[in-house]
Amino acid sequence: MDYKYIEQLLERYWECQTTLEEEAILRNFFRQADIPASLLPYRDIFQVEEEMAEVRLSDDFDKRLMERLEVKEEEEVAQCQTISITQRLRPLYRAAAVVAVVLTIGMAAQQGFNRNDDDEAAQQQLTAAENQSDTLQLFTDMPEVSPQTEAVLAPVSTDTLLIQ
């Protein structure tokens, strides 16, 4: 058998120029029992790699993994339920907040109006009182009237008017 092709593949293998298919050819070649002496040393590397490829996890790995994933799934479901209830009530909370704000504003405005009305009434009363006071002051401040003036200002009977 001409092993030249294998030797060429090996040279390219060391230079990292082989394809995956060519490397598979080399592995298949070195699996067989009849290897020429010149190529025998290279069998060790392929044998080591073949043994490394046969390493497996322990048999109970899947079981332990699934148990752990089941716990995680339960935790996620519980978390989703909590979030779901909160999310469902959120619109209600928003609506209640809006109503509270509107009521607060309304009540504040109403108080403001009431205060303004009271203020106006109080102001009007105050103005009236001031006017009254002024009027009283006028009479208080009036100068004394002379007897002649008083006589002129006194109510005149109609007989008197007729005579004149």
Next chain:
Amino acid sequence: MKTIDFHNDVLPLKDKLFRLALRITLNGVEAEDITQETLVRVWEKRDEWHQVENMEAWCLTICRRLALDYVRKNELRAEKEQDVANFQLSVAGSEAMPDDALDQRQRVEAVRRLIDQLPEIQRTIIELRDIEGLRYDEIAHVTELTETQVKVYLHRARKKIRELL
């Protein structure tokens, strides 16, 4: 777009993930924990599966990162290779082997020890290329290197092994 199923598409990757974790940590127990953690994290990210182009490369990337975190924390070295040997399938017991076979067994073990003593990146690339059969672009994705860098590291690793043979 193909719908990815955890049991059919992800779980079958477990042994590849384990071998990669083992290659990096050189510790079988830790490699198994890292493999489990990798699969849990992949499961937790199931909302992102539809965005993943190559599920195998993605899972191997997560696994490698976890393994490297472990190594950085523990500063493991190649003296842990005995743990690795314990997890290898025994092809044939050495006690009953003829001399030729025993010699070959010893040579094979010498190559294995050499691989375990390579720098992590070279060990990883040997694992991904020669054992798991990944393409260079896939290896570049997992190792977060360029394809050129991958080939350079692989060349160095194979050269060291060739010098031993």
